[in-house]
Amino acid sequence: MPIHLEIVTPESIVYSETVDTVVLPTTSGEIGILPGHIPLITELKAGELAVTKDGALDLLAVDVGFAQVHADHVSVLTEAAIDIEDIDLASAEEAQKRAEEALKRARDVEDFDPDEIEQLEAKVRFAMFQQIAKKKGK
Numbered sequence: 001m002p003i004h005l006e007i008v009t010p011e012s013i014v015y016s017e018t019v020d021t022v023v024l025p026t027t028s029g030e031i032g033i034l035p036g037h038i039p040l041i042t043e044l045k046a047g048e049l050a051v052t053k054d055g056a057l058d059l060l061a062v063d064v065g066f067a068q069v070h071a072d073h074v075s076v077l078t079e080a081a082i083d084i085e086d087i088d089l090a091s092a093e094e095a096q097k098r099a100e101e102a103l104k105r106a107r108d109v110e111d112f113d114p115d116e117i118e119q120l121e122a123k124v125r126f127a128m129f130q131q132i133a134k135k136k137g138k
Contacts, residue, residue: 001035005051007060007076014081015051015060022074023050024067033074040069044078046129048136059084061133063126080126087134096127 005022007015022033025047031040044065051058065078103120106112 001072003033003035003037003072003074005074005076007049007062007078007081009078009081015083017051017053019051019053021050021052024074024076025049025062026067033069035072037069037072039071040067042067044076046125048084048129048133049076049081059133061087061126061130063122063129079122082130084133087130089131089134092127092130092134096124096131099123099127 002018002020003022005015005017005019006013020035024031024033024042025045027043027045030047031042044062044067046063047061049060049062051060060081060083062076062081063079065076067077068075099120103117103124106116106120
């Protein structure tokens with residue numbers, strides 16, 4: 001009995017496949033999902049989401065979000081997600097630098113916007129994790 005995995009970001013459906021297993025990076029540690037898993041809702045931390053399908057391993061970098069497991073269906077709602085194979089290391093490094101500079105400027109403003117700070121911190125975090133995941137996946 002396979003699992004249907006769907007990963008959704010605010011921009012699009014990033015992944016929608018039938019898979020054998022899923023390993024989620026949750027705030028309380030990694031959780032492995034097999035067919036027949038009990039229903040679950042969990043908070044995700046930025047990390048590496050691992051998928052096995054027909055014996056092949058696929059790794060995706062995901063940002064913070066939530067996952068729901070119900071009746072052999074796993075739904076992941078996250079701010080951002082990318083297949084590790086699609087990560088361009090130089091672009092991720094540049095994105096991190098730009099986000100860090102913008103974050104510094106935003107914090108230097110006397111009446112800074114906490115929502116803007118949070119969004120920029122998320123961009124820095126995701127760019128950093130993309131680099132880590134890409135280097136680890138080599």
